[in-house]
Amino acid sequence: MCAHVLVAEDDEMQAELIRRSLLAEGHTATVVHDGRAALDAARRLRPDLVVLDLMLPVIDGFGVCRVLRRDDDLPILMLTARATEDDLLLGLELGADDYMTKPYSPRELMARIRTVLRRSGRTPVDRREDPVLHAGGITVDPVRHEVLCDGVPVECTPAEFEILLAMAAEPERVFSRRQLLEVTRGTDRASTERAVDVHIMNLRRKTETDPRRPVRLLTVFGVGYKLSGGRG
Numbered sequence: 001m002c003a004h005v006l007v008a009e010d011d012e013m014q015a016e017l018i019r020r021s022l023l024a025e026g027h028t029a030t031v032v033h034d035g036r037a038a039l040d041a042a043r044r045l046r047p048d049l050v051v052l053d054l055m056l057p058v059i060d061g062f063g064v065c066r067v068l069r070r071d072d073d074l075p076i077l078m079l080t081a082r083a084t085e086d087d088l089l090l091g092l093e094l095g096a097d098d099y100m101t102k103p104y105s106p107r108e109l110m111a112r113i114r115t116v117l118r119r120s121g122r123t124p125v126d127r128r129e130d131p132v133l134h135a136g137g138i139t140v141d142p143v144r145h146e147v148l149c150d151g152v153p154v155e156c157t158p159a160e161f162e163i164l165l166a167m168a169a170e171p172e173r174v175f176s177r178r179q180l181l182e183v184t185r186g187t188d189r190a191s192t193e194r195a196v197d198v199h200i201m202n203l204r205r206k207t208e209t210d211p212r213r214p215v216r217l218l219t220v221f222g223v224g225y226k227l228s229g230g231r232g
Contacts, residue, residue, distance in 0.1 A: 002026040002131040003048035003117055004169070008038035008064065009079065010056050012182070014102075018051060021106040022113075023142045026131035028169040031182070035059025039067055042074060045170070049117055051109075052096075054080040062094060069095035075120040077112060079104075135171035136216045136229025138207060140164050149207045156206070159184040160199050167217075167227035176224040200225055 005027050009015040015031045022029040030045060032038050035056040042050060050068065054061035061078060068074050078096040097116045100109060133140045139148040142165055147154040156164065166183045167175060177193040184199070204211040218228050 002028075004028045004030070004045065005113065006038065006041050006045065006047040006050045007031045008033075008035065008041075008050060008056060008061070009053040010034065011053070014053075017106060018109065021110055023165070025110050025113075026143050027113075028131070028133065028142070028165075030169070033057075035061065035064045038064050042068055043071075047074070049075045049077065049113060049120070051077050051079060051113070054078060065094045065096055075116050077109075077116055133165070133168035135168040136227050138164065138168060138216065138227070138229075140168040154206050156203070157199075159195075160203050160206075163196075163199055164203065164227075167225070171227050171229060174220045174223050174226045180225065196225075 002025070005022050007015055007018050007022070007029055009018060009031070010033045012033065015033065019029045019031050030041055030047065032041050033056075036058045038050070038052065038056065039059065041047075052061045052064055056064065059067075061080070065076055065078065068076060076096045077098045077100065079100050079102060081102045097120070098112050100112060131141075131143055133142070137150050139146075139151075140161075141147075145161065147156050147161065147164060162183045163180050166180065167173070177196045180196045180199075181193050184196075200217055201211070204214050204217050207216055208214045216228055218226050220226055
């Protein structure tokens with residue numbers, strides 16, 4: 001049972017832990033760090049489930065849940081460091097499907113996510129059967145940690161793999177350098193935004209026929225980069 005999960009968590013270390021746990025389960029994940037970004041991503045990406053921290057900046061988790069429930073029946077699993085009964089009851093009254101208090105084990109969180117997805121019945125069949133991502137002639141397998149370009153294996157560094165994984169999950173989306181830097185934080189904490197340019201340059205050497213005239217990993221001037229070609 002593999003799905004696209006939106007993770008709304010302002011603690012970057014916690015968000016990265018959740019993201020990596022989801023990838024290990026064969027899911028794809030999009031991470032945001034405030035409530036407004038959570039609402040924008042939910043509307044734009046139509047994920048299968050939202051993991052929603054209550055203590056988000058800009059709009060808190062209660063506000064996000066209230067808006068999402070008004071617009072959709074998107075499954076929501078709430079996370080909070082506050083274990084009061086009032087918080088629990090309010091979260092459930094707003095329509096959260098499940099509720100976990102911090103600290104929690106990643107294994108328990110993944111088990112709860114599986115349960116919520118199974119109950120909701122929203123997980124697409126093709127995602128259940130195949131967590132592998134295909135976009136622009138590039139195949140990224142998050143379970144086997146493999147990359148193919150036009151069917152040919154490509155050796156990637158951990159940071160390069162994370163960048164391709166994020167971009168293949170949302171082909172044609174333009175990622176800023178900062179956003180791509182954040183997806184490498186678990187593997188390359190010493191990186192800077194300029195290091196993202198080096199990762200992209202190296203990926204072009206590995207995936208483009210002519211790295212000086214890329215057709216897959218494109219620069220969007222003044223913004224960042226995107227993987228062109230759409231899902232295969």
